Amino acid sequence: NAGVTQTPKFQVLKTGQSMTLQCAQDMNHNSMYWYRQDPGMGLRLIYYSASEGTTDKGEVPNGYNVSRLNKREFSLRLESAAPSQTSVYFCASSVTTGLNEKLFFGSGTQLSVL
């Protein structure tokens, strides 16, 4: 099993460009998440999806859209990238959104917006 797979691993964008970060999990988990990590800030939740067909905003959703394509895949889209979106992005999944659930993370995407 691959676990949680994110693509791409690295990306450089110019301000105003758009892109989609892809995430897929093969553990049959119901819940999926997108986080960003900035120096000194820990991980901040952007969006999450409790189950296929549902999505909800997290702590920092502005400037992002998500799509839960099916149970396996949860994509994050930047419609018009800004330098403030330079960050490391992590996708994660868990069986449910219960507070006792272990999160499984992808290896991350390092995004730079110039």
Add this chain to the structure above:
Amino acid sequence: RKEVEQDPGPFNVPEGATVAFNCTYSNSASQSFFWYRQDCRKEPKLLMSVYSSGNEDGRFTAQLNRASQYISLLIRDSKLSDSATYLCVGPGYNQGGKLIFGQGTELSVKP
């Protein structure tokens, strides 16, 4: 005030030392917390869960103090391989109880 707050460190300790980190939280209704370990900006991995009175796993002990609203992580007999960033995670009341990460505490264990 952040909902989950940690001392970012860095904590520099010699091999074999005992080191403790604290993490404070704002949501007084919280009942479950976690410690994750993160190496060099790689993905975080679950280290320990913390419920009620605490949890122990080998050299690692995690405790919850509800009265003072903090959790702690104690590492005994530190190894070089313990060098990492330790992330405290707990429920946030501003996000419908969704898990909130602290900013992380950096530990460096020296020979």
